[in-house]
Amino acid sequence: MAVHTSQSVVKAAGDDVARGRSRGTGNPPPPGRIRRALSTHWYAWTMVAPVVVVIGVIIGYPLVRGIYLSLTDANERNVARSIGVNHLPATYKFVGLDNYTDALTGEQFLGTLGWTLVWTVSCVTITFALGMALANILNRKIAGRSAYRMALILPWAVPGFVSVFAWRFLYNNDRGLLNKVLAGGGFDGIDWLGDPTIAKISVIVVNVWLGVPFMMVALLGGLQSIPSEHYEAAEMDGATAWQRFRHVTLPGLRPVSTTVILLSTIWTFNMFPVIFLLTRGGPGEATQILVTQAYKFSFEISPRDFAQSSTWGVLILVLLLIFATIYRRVLRTQGDDW
Amino acid sequence: MRRGITATALVAALALAATACGSDDKSDSTSKSSGELSGTVTWWDTSTAGSEDKVFKKIAEGFEKLHPKVDVKYVNVPFGDAQNKFKNAAQAGSGAPDVIRSEVAWTPEFADLGYLAPLDGTPALQKQDDFLKQAAASTKYDGKTYAVPQVIDSMGIFYNKKIFKEAGVKVPTTIDELKTVSKKIKSKTGKTGFYLRGDDAYWFLSFLYGEGGDMVSAPDKTVTIDNPAGVKAMKVVKDLVDSGAAKTDATDGWDNMQASFKNGDVAMMINGPWAVADTYTGKEFKDKANLGVAPVPAGSVAQGAPQGGHNLAVYAGSKNLDASYAFVDYMTSVDTQAQVTKELNLLPTRTSAYAKEDVVNNEIVGFFKPVVESAVERPWIPETGSLFAPLVTEYTKVLTGQTTPEKAVKTTGDSYRKLLKGWK
Numbered sequence: 078m079a080v081h082t083s084q085s086v087v088k089a090a091g092d093d094v095a096r097g098r099s100r101g102t103g104n105p106p107p108p109g110r111i112r113r114a115l116s117t118h119w120y121a122w123t124m125v126a127p128v129v130v131v132i133g134v135i136i137g138y139p140l141v142r143g144i145y146l147s148l149t150d151a152n153e154r155n156v157a158r159s160i161g162v163n164h165l166p167a168t169y170k171f172v173g174l175d176n177y178t179d180a181l182t183g184e185q186f187l188g189t190l191g192w193t194l195v196w197t198v199s200c201v202t203i204t205f206a207l208g209m210a211l212a213n214i215l216n217r218k219i220a221g222r223s224a225y226r227m228a229l230i231l232p233w234a235v236p237g238f239v240s241v242f243a244w245r246f247l248y249n250n251d252r253g254l255l256n257k258v259l260a261g262g263g264f265d266g267i268d269w270l271g272d273p274t275i276a277k278i279s280v281i282v283v284n285v286w287l288g289v290p291f292m293m294v295a296l297l298g299g300l301q302s303i304p305s306e307h308y309e310a311a312e313m314d315g316a317t318a319w320q321r322f323r324h325v326t327l328p329g330l331r332p333v334s335t336t337v338i339l340l341s342t343i344w345t346f347n348m349f350p351v352i353f354l355l356t357r358g359g360p361g362e363a364t365q366i367l368v369t370q371a372y373k374f375s376f377e378i379s380p381r382d383f384a385q386s387s388t389w390g391v392l393i394l395v396l397l398l399i400f401a402t403i404y405r406r407v408l409r410t411q412g413d414d415w
Numbered sequence: 416m417r418r419g420i421t422a423t424a425l426v427a428a429l430a431l432a433a434t435a436c437g438s439d440d441k442s443d444s445t446s447k448s449s450g451e452l453s454g455t456v457t458w459w460d461t462s463t464a465g466s467e468d469k470v471f472k473k474i475a476e477g478f479e480k481l482h483p484k485v486d487v488k489y490v491n492v493p494f495g496d497a498q499n500k501f502k503n504a505a506q507a508g509s510g511a512p513d514v515i516r517s518e519v520a521w522t523p524e525f526a527d528l529g530y531l532a533p534l535d536g537t538p539a540l541q542k543q544d545d546f547l548k549q550a551a552a553s554t555k556y557d558g559k560t561y562a563v564p565q566v567i568d569s570m571g572i573f574y575n576k577k578i579f580k581e582a583g584v585k586v587p588t589t590i591d592e593l594k595t596v597s598k599k600i601k602s603k604t605g606k607t608g609f610y611l612r613g614d615d616a617y618w619f620l621s622f623l624y625g626e627g628g629d630m631v632s633a634p635d636k637t638v639t640i641d642n643p644a645g646v647k648a649m650k651v652v653k654d655l656v657d658s659g660a661a662k663t664d665a666t667d668g669w670d671n672m673q674a675s676f677k678n679g680d681v682a683m684m685i686n687g688p689w690a691v692a693d694t695y696t697g698k699e700f701k702d703k704a705n706l707g708v709a710p711v712p713a714g715s716v717a718q719g720a721p722q723g724g725h726n727l728a729v730y731a732g733s734k735n736l737d738a739s740y741a742f743v744d745y746m747t748s749v750d751t752q753a754q755v756t757k758e759l760n761l762l763p764t765r766t767s768a769y770a771k772e773d774v775v776n777n778e779i780v781g782f783f784k785p786v787v788e789s790a791v792e793r794p795w796i797p798e799t800g801s802l803f804a805p806l807v808t809e810y811t812k813v814l815t816g817q818t819t820p821e822k823a824v825k826t827t828g829d830s831y832r833k834l835l836k837g838w839k
Binding site for chain 1 (some may be wrong): 425498502505506508524527528529530532613614634663664665666667671674675680730731732733800801804805808809811812814815816817818834
């Protein structure tokens with residue numbers, strides 16, 4: 078932040094927003110500063126007010142309520158309900174950090190976290206590698222380049238649930254295309270979603286398929302912003318293709334790739350539809366990631382365990398915040414002013 | 416900022432969903448108390464789509480002929496989703512139907528949560544003594560009646576007579592016979608002998624009962640799933656799959672089971688009357704006589720299948736209670752039940768319906784009636800509907816080799832004890 082010294086009104090307003098929101102969390106700055114901020118930037122304040130209110134309502138309230146529920150023993154049977162003639166008051170009580178202790182000492186959370194990490198790391202790595210390869214291929218002048226680009230963006234253009242259902246049909250044990258092809262070649266069918274290990278691979282494949290277009294488009298944009306003079310200069314110096322890739326392309330892509338890796342990690346970590354629609358976390362709980370398990374607590378088991386679900390939700394948030402912070406720190410120490 | 420939003424949105428969504436889920440608007444419906452019924456009655460039916468649903472839609476809309484001012488809105492909700500969908504809508508107070516076809520185990524749970532209107536003394540409950548005792552049992556909770564029995568069922572073994580003839584085998588009566596029959600079918604015809612549903616623990620119950628086990632024992636408040644009988648039952652199903660006598664799936668079990676049985680790829684499956692109409696649509700069963708039904712094979716200790724069925728319940732928050740009561744009465748009347756039996760081979764819940772000609776002559780009913788009478792009744796406590804979720808996870812894990820039978824029943828038993836406070 079220190080690098081930016083812009084004095085524009087917009088920038089100043091941005092700083093004020095941050096200050097204004099921190100005030101809301103019960104940490105009031107000296108009154109003189111507020112008055113000064115108000116008198117200097119009243120216009121900016123007015124302009125951001127609606128956004129602050131909307132964010133407060135749609136993010137702040139649910140977030141606070143989620144955290145509150147995670148400190149109680151709320152479930153389907155003890156929350157307030159009002160159905161026609163029946164009015165039932167809330168009877169859940171505050172239990173402190175019990176839910177967190179249970180989650181962090183129990184096998185289930187740590188086990189699920191382990192697979193979630195494997196899932197995230199493998200999905201992001203493979204997606205990034207494939208996206209990078211395709212972007213480099215499509216950055217060259219080849220015949221039918223725009224047709225290829227279009228075709229590769231298609232998975233992104235199809236609504237996620239549609240493609241996941243399509244994959245589910247492909248994977249079907251008896252009637253799926255994949256097993257029919259195998260049978261045609263004289264091989265035994267593979268139980269794509271029924272065998273715990275293969276199911277894990279299957280869900281990763283689908284997520285990679287869904288994620289590659291985003292990576293490819295973002296990296297292609299990054300590639301096109303690398304000035305061709307750099308390549309020419311490298312060539313003049315006698316750099317091989319690999320050296321050009323290693324020392325021109327990769328550093329040139331750095332701003333783009335750091336951002337897409339961060340985004341992709343967060344998205345994959347919380348990739349609900351792929352897991353839920355493909356396997357529902359099964360077989361057993363082999364492919365259950367943190368979000369799908371949190372959903373299961375809240376919507377699939379009965380009585381629905383709102384407290385535990387919120388606890389997992391808060392833990393997911395904390396994990397991602399820690400990840401994002403460390404990631405930023407590491408990048409900054411490597412000389413990135415991002 | 417952006418990543419902050421992405422991450423917080425998840426928690427936000429979770430917390431929000433807990434309080435405000437489902438926002439379908441329901442058309443405002445009213446009915447005059449003075450006489451003629453009017454308004455809209457929305458009915459969520461859970462019957463098998465593609466076969467049973469057409470008949471139920473037709474019958475439900477027949478109510479409009481009796482009460483021209485009432486508009487019946489028929490909605491078919493997949494059975495697997497209905498329990499959660501109804502809970503979401505009922506809790507949010509909007510988007511819930513007026514009448515729900517509630518599976519027997521769901522009824523006490525919905526009643527306990529306060530989602531159902533008590534029906535004692537309302538027009539919905541007519542000639543209560545006429546209902547079969549087993550069918551009426553699940554409609555009562557805490558001294559009140561919350562639903563009216565619509566159909567009753569149990570399970571049997573469905574087999575393809577043609578394949579049996581080809582392989583020269585007889586219907587198995589024990590699990591050991593099931594294994595040998597299945598192997599013989601495989602060697603003679605190349606077809607799979609038996610399909611075992613691996614993604615729904617309801618299909619595990621007859622094996623559990625066969626070894627003398629049960630999920631819980633309500634009279635002495637004891638969890639029984641982790642008894643030796645439970646371990647044995649898990650071993651039995653695992654052995655069926657491992658030995659190749661049965662095939663299974665961890666997902667899409669219902670669709671795969673029906674598709675392969677209807678197609679003649681599988682010779683046997685365990686199923687109930689609700690599957691008959693759908694099975695008859697398969698190419699192997701154009702000649703209905705090709706479908707054979709027999710009692711489920713016995714285990715080493717006993718022979719038994721679970722008693723199931725469906726009730727019709729009225730949502731407590733319905734804006735049109737009077738018409739809903741009348742609709743429930745119409746749907747459970749003797750004539751309607753006889754018509755359902757005639758068209759769908761489902762079993763009536765009224766004693767007097769069994770005297771009707773259509774019912775007397777129905778072969779499927781003739782088979783299932785004694786099965787239902789000796790079927791194993793589950794305890795009708797609010798938690799009965801919650802017992803399957805922990806069991807199915809472990810059941811699938813056993814079938815896919817992720818855990819041992821011993822560990823599986825132990826984990827299930829632990830979650831039951833968490834669920835049933837104070838039980839042994």
